[in-house]
Amino acid sequence: MIACANSFSYKACHLIGFIKEGDRKNSKMEDTRLELLKLSEPIRESLLKSNHNPPEGTNVSVKSMFESLLPDRVSEKAIRVEIRDFCLLCAALASAEEAKESALLSWVPRELRTLAVTTFKEVSRVFVSKFSEVELGPRVGEFGLDFDLLSDEGKLVVELMPEVLPLLRGNIKESSIDAGDDGDEISDALARTPVACAIVAAHQFRWFVTQVQCPNLGKLCSLVIPCGLVALDHWSPAVKEQGMISFIHLTKNVKAAELGFYEDVILDTCCQNIASDDELWDHVVEMSVLLLTLIQRKNPRSPWFEKIMNEMLGHLERQPRNKGRYTAWLELIDPVFECMGLVLLAHFRRIFPLLLHWVHSDDDKIVLLVLEKIHIIIKLTWIRKSPYVGRLIDELIVTYKEASLRRQREDIRNEVLQILLLLQKCKGLQFEAAWNKHKDDPNLTALAPAFCTESTAVV
Numbered sequence: 001m002i003a004c005a006n007s008f009s010y011k012a013c014h015l016i017g018f019i020k021e022g023d024r025k026n027s028k029m030e031d032t033r034l035e036l037l038k039l040s041e042p043i044r045e046s047l048l049k050s051n052h053n054p055p056e057g058t059n060v061s062v063k064s065m066f067e068s069l070l071p072d073r074v075s076e077k078a079i080r081v082e083i084r085d086f087c088l089l090c091a092a093l094a095s096a097e098e099a100k101e102s103a104l105l106s107w108v109p110r111e112l113r114t115l116a117v118t119t120f121k122e123v124s125r126v127f128v129s130k131f132s133e134v135e136l137g138p139r140v141g142e143f144g145l146d147f148d149l150l151s152d153e154g155k156l157v158v159e160l161m162p163e164v165l166p167l168l169r170g171n172i173k174e175s176s177i178d179a180g181d182d183g184d185e186i187s188d189a190l191a192r193t194p195v196a197c198a199i200v201a202a203h204q205f206r207w208f209v210t211q212v213q214c215p216n217l218g219k220l221c222s223l224v225i226p227c228g229l230v231a232l233d234h235w236s237p238a239v240k241e242q243g244m245i246s247f248i249h250l251t252k253n254v255k256a257a258e259l260g261f262y263e264d265v266i267l268d269t270c271c272q273n274i275a276s277d278d279e280l281w282d283h284v285v286e287m288s289v290l291l292l293t294l295i296q297r298k299n300p301r302s303p304w305f306e307k308i309m310n311e312m313l314g315h316l317e318r319q320p321r322n323k324g325r326y327t328a329w330l331e332l333i334d335p336v337f338e339c340m341g342l343v344l345l346a347h348f349r350r351i352f353p354l355l356l357h358w359v360h361s362d363d364d365k366i367v368l369l370v371l372e373k374i375h376i377i378i379k380l381t382w383i384r385k386s387p388y389v390g391r392l393i394d395e396l397i398v399t400y401k402e403a404s405l406r407r408q409r410e411d412i413r414n415e416v417l418q419i420l421l422l423l424q425k426c427k428g429l430q431f432e433a434a435w436n437k438h439k440d441d442p443n444l445t446a447l448a449p450a451f452c453t454e455s456t457a458v459v
Contacts, residue, residue: 035126036082037073043070047067050109062105088204090119090123092203095207096112096203098245121153124151149216157212172234175197175234202238202241206242210246210249218253219258229262233269244287252290256295282332285332288308292308293335300343309347313351316329317354323363326358333373355373375422392423396419400413421451
């Protein structure tokens with residue numbers, strides 16, 4: 001009888017202790033909710049005062065979407081969800097700084113964008129120390145991150161990533177075009193979810209990704225890459241753009257080995273996106289160059305170099321006068337040239353006609369860019385067995401003479417001279433035969449002596 005009484009007493013005490021622990025936990029949760037409400041109040045007020053007229057043809061209010069992410073005093077949501085949603089709101093508002101041209105986000109005033117950044121920092125400072133209290137973490141412990149290298153904001157971002165990125169991926173996917181769609185594919189996609197939701201999700205995704213740098217970002221590739229690929233596969237240029245910016249940041253902050261089995265999928269997606277509109281060309285070229293050289297740096301004969309180079313050259317050949325496209329390509333392509341080395345010989349028949357066309361541009365900057373590419377190609381390949389040597393020398397001579405009417409005449413003439421001296425060294429008699437046609441030209445009197453002095457420096 002005494003044993004039963006003792007057993008009952010123990011169970012009762014244990015139950016009372018459990019209830020008290022639950023009460024303390026609920027009290028902490030309530031305190032946390034009140035802190036979150038206090039921190040979010042300035043954004044709530046600023047957001048309510050902001051004017052927003054949805055663009056024509058848009059059946060969703062982005063402002064209303066943002067307001068739904070604000071914490072509420074009376075809410076059935078778990079506190080973790082409240083914090084997650086509010087961080088998503090801060091991400092959307094902060095990312096509007098880079099979306100000034102977007103009709104969906106351009107209405108966000110600068111003061112609200114700045115407030116979102118500072119509020120997120122404050123939320124991070126307050127809640128990072130309370131992860132265990134609000135059941136926030138450690139959700140990413142299995143990724144092996146070095147938390148000592150992260151700021152408070154970075155810690156909150158990576159703690160939320162395992163939950164936030166799949167959620168954003170789903171939001172983007174809902175308005176994408178499926179392979180099995182029939183009829184008007186875009187209309188079918190919009191019927192499922194307005195594209196505005198995908199655009200906002202893409203901006204939030206990009207903001208979250210760009211808050212993490214090396215070495216921690218490489219350990220999160222399994223979370224980041226699937227969401228990024230969905231963004232790149234989307235039909236909306238606005239969504240694609242955010243995916244490209246995210247991959248550019250990713251490539252600058254990870255090692256090739258950290259991309260794992262996604263390598264071929266990523267490079268195939270690059271190939272598919274090279275056909276993007278003019279507004280995305282800069283991003284797709286930069287993304288493709290960075291990813292290709294990161295993944296295939298030690299394999300210049302990789303078929304991916306051929307595929308991506310041919311895809312780029314094909315679009316440049318179809319629009320050889322599109323200055324925006326060829327300027328971006330000339331500015332960004334160097335790392336691919338450096339990696340390919342002698343393999344560039346296989347692309348001479350497509351590269352040189354374009355370069356020799358652009359070298360006569362009326363823009364001095366373009367002329368210098370083209371001459372730099374020619375110089376790099378000659379140094380890398382020694383321009384072996386090429387039928388373009390004679391024509392190249394003729395075009396360089398014309399460029400040298402045209403420079404007399406240009407503002408950057410000295411820079412252009414010096415670059416032409418260095419290329420010709422390099423050609424003299426690597427082509428010998430072939431160069432002499434081509435030069436002999438021009439050596440008596442009175443407009444080249446300042447150039448001719450350079451080819452009679454073997455000690456002239458070549459850079």
